[in-house]
Amino acid sequence: MLELSGLTAGYDGGTVLHGVGLSVPEGTVHAVVGHNGAGKSTLVHAVAGLLAPASGTVLVDGADVTGRPAHRVARAGVGLVPQGRRVFAGLTVNEHLRLSYRGKGDWTPDRVLGLLPGLAGRRGHRGAQLSGGEQQMLALARALLGAPRVLLLDEPTEGLAPVVVRRVREVVVTLAGEGMTLLLVSPSPGFAAACADEVSVLTAGRVTGRFSGPEVRADPERLREALALTRP
Numbered sequence: 001m002l003e004l005s006g007l008t009a010g011y012d013g014g015t016v017l018h019g020v021g022l023s024v025p026e027g028t029v030h031a032v033v034g035h036n037g038a039g040k041s042t043l044v045h046a047v048a049g050l051l052a053p054a055s056g057t058v059l060v061d062g063a064d065v066t067g068r069p070a071h072r073v074a075r076a077g078v079g080l081v082p083q084g085r086r087v088f089a090g091l092t093v094n095e096h097l098r099l100s101y102r103g104k105g106d107w108t109p110d111r112v113l114g115l116l117p118g119l120a121g122r123r124g125h126r127g128a129q130l131s132g133g134e135q136q137m138l139a140l141a142r143a144l145l146g147a148p149r150v151l152l153l154d155e156p157t158e159g160l161a162p163v164v165v166r167r168v169r170e171v172v173v174t175l176a177g178e179g180m181t182l183l184l185v186s187p188s189p190g191f192a193a194a195c196a197d198e199v200s201v202l203t204a205g206r207v208t209g210r211f212s213g214p215e216v217r218a219d220p221e222r223l224r225e226a227l228a229l230t231r232p
């Protein structure tokens, strides 16, 4: 379970997040949608310990990790799939997996490769030789090898073809089905609606709308309209 309350954070230039609150029960997906600059990555960074919040709290399974450095937040069970994948161009898939495997929990490299489509046949390929979709799967693999209970995904479908977006969605839904707690941020209402149990709309650092997954799947226009109203 991930619980955020009153989360306020920003940079030297000013406050970006203004009192964001949401809670993600175990085994569910919460998607935060918002336009460019709404504060999606700032939210992920404030949860992951990459940015210290000015106020508010971040609870992971009831444990307060607010303002802890990233390695402590990771040790508390939080994994991060960063925006832009961040794979190493010169390292092979196998080398990435070896570096990320901590021998923790049930997440072995073989299990991860079995879950993530397309990577198993690319074990000897370097990061720079992988397609965008393969790089995204590798970024997911690295996070899973840390055996997280809570997984944060920052724009996991950015720049991917529709067929690969569907694969990312399937992986997200499978992980939730296995009991993982997922918080993802995305500018895409379609992707959010397709995989989330709950969707928040983030507008200039504030949650301005909240919908259930079934609600937005039954009527996709509701989320699109809510987001269109917030266009900067």
Ligand SMILES: Nc1ncnc2c1ncn2[C@@H]1O[C@H](COP(=O)(O)OP(=O)(O)OP(=O)(O)O)[C@@H](O)[C@H]1O
Pocket (backbone or CB within 6 Å): 011, 012, 013, 016, 034, 035, 036, 037, 038, 039, 040, 041, 042, 043, 187
């Ligand atoms: N390191 C930083 N230093 C100063 N300001 C920043 C920094 N990172 C982001 N910002 C500012 O914070 C605001 C929110 O940025 P953020 O990256 O969180 O938005 P976003 O919703 O993730 O956007 P995008 O979809 O473009 O990634 C923007 O005005 C941005 O310029």
